[in-house]
Amino acid sequence: METILEVNNVVKQFGGFTALSGVNVNVHKGERLGLIGPNGSGKTTLINCISGAFTDYEGAIHFNGQDISKLKAHERTKRGIARSFQIPRPFSSMTVMENLLVPFAFVGGKDGPEQQAEAMEILRGMGLADKAFVQSNQLSQVELRKMELARAMAAKPKLLISDEAMAGLSGNEVDEVLEILFDLNKLGITIIMIEHIMQAVMKFSERVICLDAGKIICEGTPENIVKNPDVQRAYLGD
Amino acid sequence: MKYSIYAFIALLGFLGLSLMNVNEYIFFAGFVILQFVVLATAWNILGGYAGYVNFGVPAFIAVGAYTAVVLFKSISAPLVVQIIGGGILAGLLGLTVGLLTLKLRGIFFSIATVAVVFILETVVMNWRYVGGATGLQLTRPQDLWIFDTYTRMLFFVMAVLAIGSVSIARYIQDSFLGRGLRAVRDSEEAAECSGVPTLKIKLIACTISGALMGIAGAPMPMYLSYIEPTATFNLNYSISALGMPIIGGTSHWIGPVIGALLLATIQQVVTVTVSNELNVLVVGVLLVLFVVLAPDGILGLIKKWKQSSK
Numbered sequence: 141m142e143t144i145l146e147v148n149n150v151v152k153q154f155g156g157f158t159a160l161s162g163v164n165v166n167v168h169k170g171e172r173l174g175l176i177g178p179n180g181s182g183k184t185t186l187i188n189c190i191s192g193a194f195t196d197y198e199g200a201i202h203f204n205g206q207d208i209s210k211l212k213a214h215e216r217t218k219r220g221i222a223r224s225f226q227i228p229r230p231f232s233s234m235t236v237m238e239n240l241l242v243p244f245a246f247v248g249g250k251d252g253p254e255q256q257a258e259a260m261e262i263l264r265g266m267g268l269a270d271k272a273f274v275q276s277n278q279l280s281q282v283e284l285r286k287m288e289l290a291r292a293m294a295a296k297p298k299l300l301i302s303d304e305a306m307a308g309l310s311g312n313e314v315d316e317v318l319e320i321l322f323d324l325n326k327l328g329i330t331i332i333m334i335e336h337i338m339q340a341v342m343k344f345s346e347r348v349i350c351l352d353a354g355k356i357i358c359e360g361t362p363e364n365i366v367k368n369p370d371v372q373r374a375y376l377g378d
Numbered sequence: 379m380k381y382s383i384y385a386f387i388a389l390l391g392f393l394g395l396s397l398m399n400v401n402e403y404i405f406f407a408g409f410v411i412l413q414f415v416v417l418a419t420a421w422n423i424l425g426g427y428a429g430y431v432n433f434g435v436p437a438f439i440a441v442g443a444y445t446a447v448v449l450f451k452s453i454s455a456p457l458v459v460q461i462i463g464g465g466i467l468a469g470l471l472g473l474t475v476g477l478l479t480l481k482l483r484g485i486f487f488s489i490a491t492v493a494v495v496f497i498l499e500t501v502v503m504n505w506r507y508v509g510g511a512t513g514l515q516l517t518r519p520q521d522l523w524i525f526d527t528y529t530r531m532l533f534f535v536m537a538v539l540a541i542g543s544v545s546i547a548r549y550i551q552d553s554f555l556g557r558g559l560r561a562v563r564d565s566e567e568a569a570e571c572s573g574v575p576t577l578k579i580k581l582i583a584c585t586i587s588g589a590l591m592g593i594a595g596a597p598m599p600m601y602l603s604y605i606e607p608t609a610t611f612n613l614n615y616s617i618s619a620l621g622m623p624i625i626g627g628t629s630h631w632i633g634p635v636i637g638a639l640l641l642a643t644i645q646q647v648v649t650v651t652v653s654n655e656l657n658v659l660v661v662g663v664l665l666v667l668f669v670v671l672a673p674d675g676i677l678g679l680i681k682k683w684k685q686s687s688k
Contacts (some may be wrong), residue, residue, distance in 0.1 A: 223571055247572075295573055296574075
């Protein structure tokens, strides 16, 4: 299978604390990868290194065969990496539609009527068409999560990183977001999902990687991961 | 199109007024009010649209003013050249300050901009060519174009600069740049991850904002026929330049215009009827009231009123 993302021996330190110590990850084109691990294991740090929020790390990250290690986040977005945030970060002074027009303008270079129609299509796919002209600070939690995914989609990504997009949602809402992620994957978008809701991770992922204390402790199919003693120890303790 | 027509009508109105036989004080006070329109509008491009609070306004005004003085003293440059020169140098200062400080966020950026004021003031205090600490007296040239007095001409020039600045701010608001700056204000990290080159657009905003403050400062030496550093680097300019957009509303280009027209007019009335010292108090009290009671400014109040009356 063709590799879209290669994370090679990435080390990230915050002062004296090592958040990631030599992480290696390969992600294949079109794959649905789950990233799990207890709180503080380094999941979001790894995502921040991949998306470019952090660039002061050791090691290298290649995307589509090109070294993107020193690129800033907006340059990585232009190359096809988009993400949602653990705590939603809407552009709250803008409507939902305007939120989507930001990546259309800065990644695609246009935000005219054609892009607005395209944005509306994305919103329709997320079930947010009726909220297009609502101020984004008036959305509910699940709507915010969907809008973040829609905004990420407006950047036309090849790789979408969903950082706990289901946190704080009810069972039905989790299913809704999962369905959206499945639909996006069917469009050929590679998806990395960070999630604490294990049922969702197991249902969604083709492969799961478990991080603990900044290291990958195991990777494999969802079925194998849940049985892995290292994973059980990381989550439940000795 | 509609805006262009209004702007043109306003320009004709200012031209007509400056040619009319009315009390000269109107032009003297009007110059200051229009200068604050430019300053508030310029400040809002970075402070309002992007949320980066610049306390270094006097530094940019002073660069404009002292560039004008140097150009006038050295080559007898006409007013237009002084203004262009002041704008270019103040824009370059904006770019430099931006490069040095825009990686800092929140209060750190604001503190860094205050430092620029003190650094430049110290330089000017010790620069004898422009009068040093004691200041420099200037003789106005006789070139009055079609106007009866120099003050009337400066009033019209400042009106042109105000309309130009507002037009630029309006254009930015409706452009990619404005959308990007708003995204930066709401969430810089999300903006970056949405493809917005945050540092680049902040630098552009800082440069334009600085240049506009510089052009507002450039005609000042001729307006007063005198320049000295203590008044030019007065931090009250910062308070007014940020207070006016906050009171008017920072989210739209018209906000700073409303705030500046309102506050600067009140200040002029207070100066004439009560005392010059009360100026800052007026801005301060109104600023506190608006921050506490109406953080979205007059525009926010109008919006609320419209929503409640539906």
